[in-house]
Amino acid sequence: xxxxxxxxxxxxxxxxxxxxxxxxxxxxxxxxxxxxxxxxxxxxxxxxxxxxxxxxxxxxxxxxxxxxxxxxxxxxxxxxxxxxxxxxxxxxxxxxxxxxxxxxxxxxxxxxxxxxxxxxxxxxxxxxxxxxxxxxxxxxxxxxxxxxxxxxxxxxxxxxxxxxxxxxxxxxxxxxxxxxxxxxxxxxxxxxxxxxxxxxxxxxxxxxxxxxxxxxxxxxxxxxxxxxxxxxxxxxxxxxxxxxxxxxxxxxxxxxxxxxxxxxxxxxxxxxxxxxxxxxxxxxxxxxxxxxxxxxxxxxxxxxxxxxxxxxxxxxxxxxxxxxxxxxxxxxxxxx
Numbered sequence: 001x002x003x004x005x006x007x008x009x010x011x012x013x014x015x016x017x018x019x020x021x022x023x024x025x026x027x028x029x030x031x032x033x034x035x036x037x038x039x040x041x042x043x044x045x046x047x048x049x050x051x052x053x054x055x056x057x058x059x060x061x062x063x064x065x066x067x068x069x070x071x072x073x074x075x076x077x078x079x080x081x082x083x084x085x086x087x088x089x090x091x092x093x094x095x096x097x098x099x100x101x102x103x104x105x106x107x108x109x110x111x112x113x114x115x116x117x118x119x120x121x122x123x124x125x126x127x128x129x130x131x132x133x134x135x136x137x138x139x140x141x142x143x144x145x146x147x148x149x150x151x152x153x154x155x156x157x158x159x160x161x162x163x164x165x166x167x168x169x170x171x172x173x174x175x176x177x178x179x180x181x182x183x184x185x186x187x188x189x190x191x192x193x194x195x196x197x198x199x200x201x202x203x204x205x206x207x208x209x210x211x212x213x214x215x216x217x218x219x220x221x222x223x224x225x226x227x228x229x230x231x232x233x234x235x236x237x238x239x240x241x242x243x244x245x246x247x248x249x250x251x252x253x254x255x256x257x258x259x260x261x262x263x264x265x266x267x268x269x270x271x272x273x274x275x276x277x278x279x280x281x282x283x284x285x286x287x288x289x290x291x292x293x294x295x296x297x298x299x300x301x302x303x304x305x306x307x308x309x310x311x312x313x314x315x316x317x318x319x320x321x322x323x324x325x326x327x328x329x330x331x332x333x334x335x336x
Contacts, residue, residue: 025221026116028123035113039103040096057083060123076180076207078117087113120180122208171203172196172295174234174258176227176249178206184240185210187263191287192216192238200295202238203230231256236294238262240287244269251313254278254306259294263287274309278302 026032036057043050044057055072056062063083065072070082078084086096088110097103105113116122173192177185185204192202196215204210205219205227219230231237237253239262244250250260250271260275261282275283279299284290 025119025122026112028116028121031112032116035105035109039105039109042103043097043101063123064121073117073121075121076118076185078114081117081121084110084114084117118179118181120207120210169233169235169257171230171234172200173202173236173238173261173291174230174253175202175204175238176206177204177210178221178249180207180210182242184242184263187240188238188287189213189216191240191291195288195291195295203234205230228252228256231258234258235298236261236291238287238291241265241267241269243267244272247271250275251310255310257303257306259298259302261287261290261294270313274306277309278305 040057043052044055072083073081089095177183201217203217208220210218237258244265244267247269281293282290
């Protein structure tokens with residue numbers, strides 16, 4: 001099955017295109033803290049006399065405690081987090097809150113906490129203790145000087161491929177880490193620590209589960225327009241997914257003129273085949289070497305060739321593939 005057909009089939013089955021930053025984030029202070037306060041703080045809160053197992057869930061230090069190799073919360077991995085294991089336990093003797101407390105979490109509340117952890121478990125101080133802050137004045141984005149653009153639109157993907165070579169790209173690399181575990185944020189950060197030089201910056205977006213370190217800037221979750229503006233300032237988009245079943249973020253990066261550096265990954269991953277055609281040096285498990293190659297010796301004409309390779313992902317092309325190839329598979333006997 002061709003990459004174009006796989007992509008079109010995904011459109012039909014999913015119903016919509018997912019794009020970077022669009023997934024709704026769980027708000028800790030508004031959605032998660034009230035659940036913990038109502039059901040957990042009586043035994044794991046500020047009252048030292050009532051506190052059990054020396055565990056506090058009302059402060060950040062307690063929420064992210066290691067607990068002898070059994071972390072209460074592992075940002076990005078609910079299944080491995082002790083908190084989720086206990087609130088979701090099937091056995092009554094393991095489940096929290098315990099039956100004798102006369103408190104019970106609903107399935108919806110348990111799932112909400114799971115989503116919060118998988119999204120990075122961003123912890124926020126209660127609003128009452130946060131000093132009011134005047135909003136920043138709107139920022140004026142730096143224009144991309146001397147850069148001719150080729151634009152077309154497909155569902156959820158605004159394809160804007162650089163045709164010129166003089167774009168002022170002041171960010172070395174960008175990574176989208178909406179699911180830090182699936183996107184292997186740890187692998188990318190480890191590679192970047194070894195690869196980056198001088199004042200080069202990797203901007204990580206899509207998650208709040210990261211403390212800024214040398215050479216790394218955390219952008220958090222961005223609105224789609226702001227995310228695409230960020231891509232148009234970046235030289236490289238880096239990815240290291242465990243598996244990529246859809247992969248809209250790398251396609252957006254190619255569309256906005258980034259060089260794609262990625263590890264091989266199972267799954268349809270349509271951008272992987274494009275990356276190999278554009279520059280096979282940039283597709284490798286050795287991310288350090290691939291990153292330096294992209295930053296130090298990019299192949300001329302990468303943007304122009306990317307624009308051509310993205311042609312099958314135009315709206316008209318996808319619609320035609322759905323009508324000619326996908327619908328007959330799903331609805332035998334149906335002719336366009």
